[in-house]
Amino acid sequence: MKLWMTAALIFLTGAVRADVLLTEDEIEQTLSFGPWPPSFQSDPSNRFSKDATAIKLGQALFNDPVLSVDGAFSCASCHDPDQAFTTPEARALGRDLLNRNTPSLRNLAGLRWYGWGGKSDNLWAASLHPIIEEQEMAHSAESLKIAISESTYIDDFEAIFGHLQDQSPELFLVNTAKALSSYLETLATDRTIFDDFRDALERRDIAAAKEYPEAAQRGLQLFLGRGKCVFCHNGPRFSNNEFHDAGVPYFLNETEVDQGRFGGLNILLSSPYTLDGNWNDDPEKKGAWAVRNVRRSHSDFGTFRTPSLRGVAETAPYMHNGSLDDLKSVIRHYSKIDTERLHADGEAILSELNLSEQEIADLVAFLVTLSKDS
C-alpha cells in the first residue's frame, strides 16, 4: 500500500471509529467491490455487440413470443423486465417444469461462463440455448427462420444481418441470438448506497461514509471475515464466476441428481456455439483458451456457478433450485451448513458459523444494500 494511503486510512479508522467501523484491511478489501458500474468492452465474439439497431431488435425479440415454437411465451415470460428479469417461482416453468431457478439477467457482459452449470462460454450461446431447448422454446433453426420471416421484424432483421436467402437457418439462429445478446449486455444493476459508501472510503470522505448504516457495516465485516463469503463472492459483481458446492442439496428425486458443473461441461464440450467454434466473430478467438483447456472431473458434480449478489434483494427465491425463500434463510443455511454434505475433496472454506440472530440480521442488512432503493 502506498504511504499516503496508509496515512489516510489510519486517519479514517482512527478519527471516526464510532461511525466507520471498518479496519484498514477491511477498507482495502471493500474497495475491491467497485467501482460501479464497470465499463465493458464490446464483445469481440459478437460483431453486433454495442450496435444500437441490434440492441433494439434484441429487446423487441426478447419480449415477443415469436421466439417459442407455439408462440406461447417469450424470454420475458421467465425473465420479466418488471421483476428484475426473473420471476418469483422457485423453478422456471417452460413447456415443462425445469429443474432450476431463473437467474436475473443483469450484469452479464464479459463473463467467462454462463448458466448455473456453465454450459456456455459466451452470452450469445447462452441466449441461443433457450430458443432450441425442448423444455423451453423448442424451435428448430428452420422453424425459427420461418416464424421471423413471417413477422414484422423481417425488415429490421435484413437491415442488420443481410438478405434472408443468404442466411442458412443455423446462421439465422446465431444472428438472432447475437441480437438478443447485444441487448442483454446493456442490462446492469444501478448504483446503490453500498457504492456510495465504497466510493466515499476511496475518497476518504468520512462524512459521506458515515451515512452507511452500522448494521450493514457489521454485516460487511462478517462477510469479509468470519463468514468467508468473500472467498467466492468477490470483485465488483460479488462473484468469482466459478463453480462451488455451497451445500445446497442437488438431488432431484430418489434416483436423479442435478449434475451442476459436470452436466454443464458435457454440454459445453460438445457445443458448436463456443468461443472455439466457427460462429465466433473474433478471428483471434480470444477467450477460447478456457473451453479448450477445461476438463471434467468427478468433483464438478453438484457444483454451481457462484451467483452475483448485486440486486440480490430483488430476486427471491434463491439458489440454483430456488429452494431458499428469502435472504434470512440463505444466511441460516450458511450458518448451519452441514459440512458432511459438502464434497470431501472440495469446500474446506465453508464451515458451520453458528451466527447469532443479531449477526444474521446484520448480514441481511449488508446484502440488502447491494440492491437499489435499499
Ligand code: HEC
Ligand atoms: C422457461 C423459462 C425461461 C425462458 C422462456 C427463458 N429462460 Fe433464460 N433461463 C432460465 C433458466 C431456468 C436459466 C438457468 C438455466 C441453467 O443454468 O441451466 C436461464 C438462463 C439464462 C441465461 C444465463 C444467465 C446466467 O446468469 O448465466 C441467459 C443469458 C438467458 N437465460 C437468456 C434467455 C433468453 C435470451 C431467452 C429467450 C430466448 C430465455 N432466456 C428464455 C429460464 C428461462
Ligand code: HEC
Ligand atoms: C465456497 C464458495 C462460497 C462461499 C464461501 C459462499 N458462497 Fe454464497 N453461493 C455460492 C454458490 C456456489 C451459490 C449457489 C449455490 C447453489 O445454487 O447451489 C451461492 C449462493 C448464494 C446466495 C444466493 C444468491 C442467488 O441469487 O440465488 C447468497 C445470497 C449467498 N450465496 C450469500 C453468501 C454469504 C452471505 C456467504 C457467507 C456467509 C456466502 N454466500 C459464502 C458460493 C459461495
